[in-house]
Amino acid sequence: MLDIIISILILIGAGFTFVGSLGLARLKDFYTRLHGPTKATTLGVGSLLIASALYFSHTGPGISLHEVLITLFLFITAPVSAHLLAKAALHLRLHSQAPVPEEDKVGNRD
């Protein structure tokens, strides 16, 4: 039973990682491409970590908590790096496929 759960989790993780990589390769502009890796790091790696935690808690002497720490690190670092990448892209005025929003709706951003 546990084996099946773990297998499903691993498959989900692998699937999301694949979709993330595919997105990184296939999507048209920088901003949409940014979505791909974030999916891979959150859902993809997250599922793999849960699988790992289940497996090692089952086979090891106690509950395996390393994965919690890894999750924590990922949840802290992944948004920050995505944020910084987006910020850099904005600064460099990279071309976006999305239509330019209209002046009065956006207001005066700083």
Added chain:
Amino acid sequence: MNLMSIIITVFAGSLLTAWVSRFGRLQAAWVAGLITLAALAQLLPMVPSVFAGNTHIEHWAWFPSVGLDLSFRLDGLAMLFALLILGIGLLIVLYARYYLSARDCMGRFYSYLLMFMGAMLGIALSENVIQLLIFWELTSLTSFLLISYWQDREEARQGARMALAITGAGGLALLGGLIMLGQIAGSYELSVILNSGDQIRAHPLYVPMLVLVLLGAFTKSAQFPFHFWLPNAMAAPTPVSAYLHSATMVKAGVFLLARLFPALSGTPEWSYLVGGAGLMTLLVGAVFALFKHDLKGLLAYSTISHLGLITLLFAIGTPLAAVAGVFHIINHAIFKASLFMAAGIIDHEAGSRDMRKLNGLWKYMPHTAMLAMVASAAMAGVPLLNGFLSKEMFFAEAASAGSHLKLGWLLPAAVTIAGIFAVAYSVRFIHDVFYNGEPIDLPKTPHEPPRWMKLPVELLVALCLLVGILPQATVQPLLEIASAGVLQTTPPDFDLAIWHGVNIALIMSVVALVGGGLVYAMRLPLFRLHDEHLAPRLQAKAVFDHIMSALFRFASALTRALDTGSLQRMLVLFFAGALVLGVGGFLMGGGPLSGNRAMLPLDPLSLMAALILIFGTLAVVMSHRQRFTALILIGVVGLVVSLIFVKFSGPDLALTQLSVEVVTIVLLLLALYFLPQSHSAESPRWRRARDLVVALLAGTGAALLSWAVLSRPFTSISDYFLANSVPGGGGSNVVNVILVDFRGFDTLGEITVLALAALGIFAMLERIYLPGPDADAQGRPWNWDKHPAVMASFARLLLPLALMVSVFIFLRGHNLPGGGFIAGLVTAVALIMQYLANGEEWTQDRLPANTHPMLAMGLLIATLTGLGSWLFGYPFLTSSFGHFHLPFIGEFELATAMAFDLGVYLVVVGSVLLILIYLGLMHGASHRPASGKEDYR
């Protein structure tokens, strides 16, 4: 009470002296005096036992495997020198307190003086000859500091540099000689060496070894042709000259001759080499002393001459000559120290040392004049003074040694000529300074010095008289026991009487006294002769300067030829050199390239990793014009390498590789910022072709080398480590146990180098502000938001987590992958992260950029952990471990290796932080973001 504690007292006292000088000028003098007394108080209780004929030997294992141990020896000779060093040292401490002016820093002076004293004691008391050499080099270094004490004077700096160059070069030769000596005798311990004289003298390497040892002794003792550093060292403050050139520094050379006398002497080579140098030095020193108008210059050459005399006595090689040599060492130390101090008093109170100006001082300072005259008469060898007795013995030995040789009369004749000049310059010292008319435009009116400044001179002069009048009652026992120490047997019977009847020695003495008076009477024509003909041709300093500047020219020409400041060129030279050596060595060795080990099957994972590596490397080369792309690709290569480590069961290496990779990327990013944004022109085609060829050849060579090594069956010492890691080091992580236990001393050396490298980089970067670009390659200004809030706040959140990980890695390091080095890198990365995310101002308020204390603490902890094992009687860096049980936490293990690992951890954190922070500060100071906030559209 032990001998090592005497030396430690003095060295520790040196630090204490430097520290107390902040509480007042004179505190340093008091402390230095008390330290010297404390050292004497430790030595004196052992004196009776030495007089009873015992030799104390103390032994601490240090590096038993290479024959280097901490061992100390106290026999008659060592005791004599220790007493001279401490006794005269004490008088110098008193004297210098009045000599130094208010402008001179007392703490620095006394601190150097004590350091020097400790090093001299180390030479005198060493049992191990390599240890002796370490102290020998320490005297060279500390004498450099003492001679250049008045750093603002050019002649002091030059004199100190010359002394260091000559004695340092001699020390190098001595190291070679002593290693050969130890190899010949089979041990570096003096007790073995002194007892295997016959074996040493019969050995085929005897002559080269002797030459090297003598080079060391001659340079130190200012023997011809290395004598010229000594007069130039007179730029030192007079207390330093009085100490270095009477009882210490220059006596180290003759001490070495005396110490190794039973092992080396008694061959024709010894007699001719030592005797030739001694005789030349004796004559040259005596003659030139007469022509020096500077008081200290006269004394310097006279010192050279007396050192030649002692050397010549050891060259003669009979037991009685050795006794005479030891006796003259004592006498010379006493009268020369008092003469230098008297010269210093005259200089201090009259403002000049020029004997053409100093005349008729008897009227102004009769007391000092009296003392100087007695000491000077002792130097000339006037009866009823100590110098007379040893000189008489010297004349007798020279005469009897000459009688065995063809043309043997030359030796006593030459010696008598030297005696004549010795009398002449002593008379000049007395007559020119204290009589001979009136002083000629002196800067001050001379007067008597303070009471206590004269006391050391009075004591020494009293000793001259006591030894000279009552030799049997005073110096005889000391001389006997010291001579026994030199000869390592019972010394021959000798008679220290003042009157031996009319014999050849007495006749030589009378000739010397009368002849000396005559030469002095004829001094004016002689001075003219010297000034016109001799002086312009004999400029040892000019020759030395010429050789030195030729050496510097050669060195800088060689450096310029090899190093044009181009990294590419250096790499090409390096790889081409390695290729030539590697291919040449392989072709000469003649073995097959491929071994006979069975190949492992190829697994797809390794193949893929290898392919990624190859493509990654190629991509780095192709994209070298896009620096950031190249940087990312280098990161890919590094990550794949760490994955390969995981695959081949090297988790420690993988962890290290990962953390090093992160630090490297940060470092490269900081450095790239200062490189030009737009690339300069591509190199010419032929250069790229050359680089390609060299790179391909070097890569192929490295691959073939790996192939040759890996295809052979290979038994290494790793089996030993695997077997002994748990029982011997108490840890199941073999890599960590090797680092902190089996090869702990290597690690200690490495972290020291790391700390030094960090300090070096700090010194270079500290005040540099490089102008960085204020826009990127396309001319777009930097973003106004240097430290985005999202990044800054999340980085703060990350810090405790990252620190926890590093503590975790550190603690489990002894048994599971991890350890101080990796933990240090992780901590450093976590802290650097704060700098990157929050900026220098925010971070420096919370975390000082100055990590020097951390480096020092790390090195201190590591070294003290190593020393701690001495307390329990184990060799340096022996680790111990135990298992403990605590409630809730369970059983855990504590090993002293963990304290050592803590030292490693601190040094790694400190070094990485120091380097990266200062590289970043150089950057931050110039980083001017575009002012104001920017509109995004």
